[in-house]
Amino acid sequence: MHAYRTHTCAALTKENVGETVRLSGWVHRIRDHGGILFIDLRDHYGMTQVLCDPDSPVFAEVEKVRAEWCIRIDGVVKARDAELVNPKLPTGEIEVFVRDIEVLGTAKELPLMVFGEQEYPEETRLRYRYLDLRREEMQRAMTLRSDVVSSMRRRMWDKGFREYQTPIITASSPEGARDFLVPSRLHPGKFYALPQAPQLFKQLIMVSGFDKYFQIAPCFRDEDPRADRSPTDFYQLDMEMSFVSQQDVFDTISPVIAGIFEEFGEGAKVDDPASWPQIPYHEAALKYGTDKPDLRNPIEMQDVSEHFRGSGFAIFAKLLEQDGTEIRAIPAPTGGSRKFCDRMNAFAQKEGLPGMGYIFWRDQGNGLEAAGPLAKNIGPERTEAIRQQLGLDVGDAAFFLGGKPSGFQRVAGKARDVIGEELNLTDKNRFAFAWIVDFPIYEKDEETGAIDFEHNPFSMPQGGAEALDGDPLAVKGFQYDLACNGYELVSGAIRNHKPEVMLKAFEIAGYGEDEVKKRFAGLYTAFQYGAPPHGGCAAGIDRIVMLLAGTSNIREVIMFPMNQRAEDLMMQAPSEPSSDQLMELSLRVIPQE
DSSP: OOSSOSSOTTOOOGGGTTOEEEEEEEEEEEEEETTEEEEEEEOSSOEEEEEEOTTSTTHHHHHHOOTTOEEEEEEEEEEOOGGGOOTTSTTTTEEEEEEEEEEEEOOOSOSSOSSSOOOOOHHHHHHTHHHHTTSHHHHHHHHHHHHHHHHHHHHHHHTTOEEOOOOSSBOOOOSSSBOEEEEOSSSTTOEEEEOSOSHHHHHHHHHTTOOEEEEEEEEEOBOOOBTTBOSSEEEEEEEEEESOOHHHHHHHHHHHHHHHHHHHSTTOEEOOGGGOOEEEHHHHHHHHSSSSOOTTSOOOOEEOGGGTTTOSOHHHHHHTTSTTOEEEEEEETTOOSHHHHHHHHHHHHHTTSSOOEEEEEEEOSSSEEEESHHHHHHHHHHHHHHHHHHTOOTTOEEEEEEEOHHHHHHHHHHHHHHHHHHTTOSOSSEEOEEEEEOOBSEEEOTTTOOEEESSOTTBOBTTGGGGGGSOGGGOBBSEEEEEETTEEEEEEEEBOOOHHHHHHHHHHTTOOHHHHHHHTHHHHHHGGGTOOOEEEEEEEHHHHHHHHHTOSOGGGGSSSOOOTTSOBTTTTBSOOOOHHHHHHTTOOOOOOO
16 A cells, blocks of 8 residues: 555545545544544545544544644545535545544644635735645635646647747846846856846847747746735746737737636636737727726726816816816716715725716606706706717716826726726626737826837837837837736737847937947847847736636735735745855945935
8 A cells, every 4th residue: 555645535436435545634624523533634636524433443543633734544435324425525425434543744733724714814824825825725726827827838839839948047138127136256246137028038039040939937027016916026928929910929829818718717708819809009098097908897988078178167178278188088877876976086086186077867857967066067068968979878977087198097997997896887707808009119208308118118110210200209119918807918019120220219218329239239239140020928827817716916826925025924035145145245235224
């Protein structure tokens, strides 16, 4: 017999009745029924009920075991009485009568319970992550993650891609976030960096002639944490292709992503990738207030500035006299009650705005009537024009925000989401995808007037070098994101592979030729030797699994995550280096005030 087990704790059925078996696992729960001890024995695969009565030769030893002890038992499989069968368990028709026991590992008093649904502070869960991970919910999430990654690999191989590994220790590169720097012992005063992404290396792989690359790639960014973002490291499905257009990238990665969601989405609807809309960046900002819209929510915002220009509502009328301002409406079908309108107005105030104007439409018995402060100020003709533009009717409402879009757009997008949730307009049983395209390459600093990159600096400008001769703020890139249910899942671009165009693009953002050659020496030099047109993207694995697991906290699908302060409470990182380590690296720590 095997030293630890003949079966897993999910394997035994009625077919095994009468057999002598050996099981190993953790004591999940103990119940004493009139001197008969019942133990739910758990391993990674499932649960088996074992029992011991005073007739067992090891009854005294079994009495000593406690929750989460790791034990091995030998016993005989018996059929449960019909009224005691547990249909929820694969092993629910049998139980094992204990004949021998070995304690493999005892457990101290537990800082958190594995059995049950108790809530514990996240700090406790992360400090004792190995216990937290024993819980069924966490076992399921980590298994899901592993299965998703395995499926991604198979799907990429099936599409003719090969997996290549890129360096983990490299040079610092400005890619939009802070680098994690690694001091060099052999070169005092110099630093390596952990890669924010394999961006430059995968482009060099294309220059090297490999045509199709993918990698399940670790990425490292020193970022402020969010619920949907790790503050230190994350994994992505990274891919690149040569001799492709933007549409070729879409046609390649879309079926992979759709297939993952169909395979692991537990029956939630996934639209055919051919029908995923391609929404220009500025249109997404106008309609949804974000470049990662949740299209399960049918609400689309609209510009209604003309209805308020010169109107009796002085606040909006005066706003519109300023350059760059507009009034935006958020339709709210079925939201036409003063109570709901007041609640949304309070929401806006909590978000830091003075409030949201609103109009709601009701039937007073003699026809349709517009109600609310705004309706009284702008009059029936304007309110009727707004209603018709938004396609609203009795029992509906609309909310209004005004000013420069940069000042209210985030709140407008959030309000759209809240309205969709509260009015049950958002389809919960669907994964809704959209490609966001035509990202602007440049932005202007409102204080200094300086032009800088707004998005990926390595994107090919639409129109090539000629597009860079005009207004920089009008230049769009072949850059794209894939949004799903309010999250950015994929980001990518057709790359700027021509050195002269690359120099010109960086020059507009204030980077001289010498600086470009210094910062991107490897890539710039490689482009002198026949670089092919190429492009690709990267899909965030953690975020994809988060959606599939039905959680909004990315730490729930990462095996050993950092906390909100970028600390590993379990391993006590970051830690202070020893003086010997600092001397070896020619470093000195300056004490903080």
